[in-house]
Amino acid sequence: MDPDAGRAWNEDSEIGRLRLYSLTGGRTAPTQPLDLASLVHASAAHPGPLDGEHRQIHSLVRTEARSIAELAGLLRQPATVVKILVADLLDSGALVHATPYFDADPTNVEILERVLAGLRELAL
Secondary structure, X not given: OOOOOOOOOOHHHHHHHHHHHHHOOOOOOOOOOOOOOOEEEEOOOOOOOOOHHHHHHHHHOOOOOEEHHHHHHHHOOOHXXXXXXXXXXXXXXXXXXXXXXXXXXXXXXXXXXXXXXXXXXXXX
């Protein structure tokens, strides 16, 4: 039985789903492992011709790295759709991962104690 049988046609909802489907070419998962905190920025290479949303994403990360969550908010698109589009750009070389460089030792007890003290201050 059709799960939509008997429901009233909601044009806005249906058009929205069709648009998301067309943005991703029907794909439901990105080709690269990305999460909401993944940072990306434009690569030094010329991206070549880009279409609508791909072009928007590339221009948003041209001057600074942005997270998937931030891009989704700025584009007003679901995070899954943005992940798929960002993965396309990563695959083409137009974007690169912007992994922060941490020179601190994550096992340094002094640093961990300072972080804990800061968290305790915030809790007050």
